[in-house]
Amino acid sequence: MKKIILTVAAVFAFGFANAQEEAKGEGFSKGDVFISGSVGVNSAKQGDVKENGFDISPKAAYFVTNNIAIGAKIGYETLKKENEVATTLDQNTFKVGVFGRYYTTPATKFSLFGELGAEYWMGKDKLTDTKVNTFDIGFRPGLSYFVSNNFALEATFGNLSYNSAKADVDGAEAKNTFDLNLNLSSIKFGVVYKF
Incomplete structure (x- = not known):
């Protein structure tokens, strides 16, 4: 009986040690660099107005501490609104920006984060044929899950933002907006590659 118990204990100990060794490298730590990209698709209907949109946003970041990453991003977005009579908006937007992320448990397989960006x-x-220039500051919560040592899946949901938009025409005034968006169209999924 003693031999069986010792054998079972040895198997569990070896399995636990092996699992710990495999888990090494997952998550983030100071000095890590990652590239990621997210894609968002939305479709909504309110009354007779239909809205469809698509956006893609690649980004790269560097971990300055174990919990904090800073980075840059670019993006492209399309948005189209139409009612039963006509198309009321058909807009393409290019974006450039910077961001910072705080990860709650960066050295683990699963971590929550908050992202603040401009x-x-x-x-x-x-x-x-109207051009519009916009400055945006926003906060977006998210989560990250490592599927291997270098690849993670991430998702963000909702955002809290302030933006100031101004049409590029004579006499145009800036339109300032404060927004809290918690609907399902704000969910974005992405893939992360860690170097």
């Missing part, structure tokens, strides 16, 4: 958007409405 972006400059250059958009154009194809219907009116």
Whole structure:
């Protein structure tokens, strides 16, 4: 009986040690660099107005501490609104920005994070040929899950933002907006590669 118990204990100890060894390298630590990209698709209907959008946003970041990463991002977004009579908005937007992330448990397989970012958007409405310049500051919560030592899946949900948009026409005034978005169209999924 003693031999069986010792054998079972040895198997569990070896399995635990092996699992710990395999888990090494997952998560983030100071000095890590990652590239990621997220894709968002939304479709909504309110009354007779339909809205469809798509955005893609690649980014890269460097961990300055075990919990904090800073980085840069670019992006492209399309948005189209139409009702039963006509298309009311058909806009393409290019974005550039910087961001910082705080990870709650960066050295583990699963971690929650908060991302604070600032972006400059250059958009154009194809219907009116009007250019719009926007400055945006926003906070977005998210989660990251490592599927291997170098690859992770991430998702963000919702955002809290302030932006100031101004059309590039004579006499245009800036439109300032404060927004809290918690609907399902704000979910974005992405893939992360850690160097």
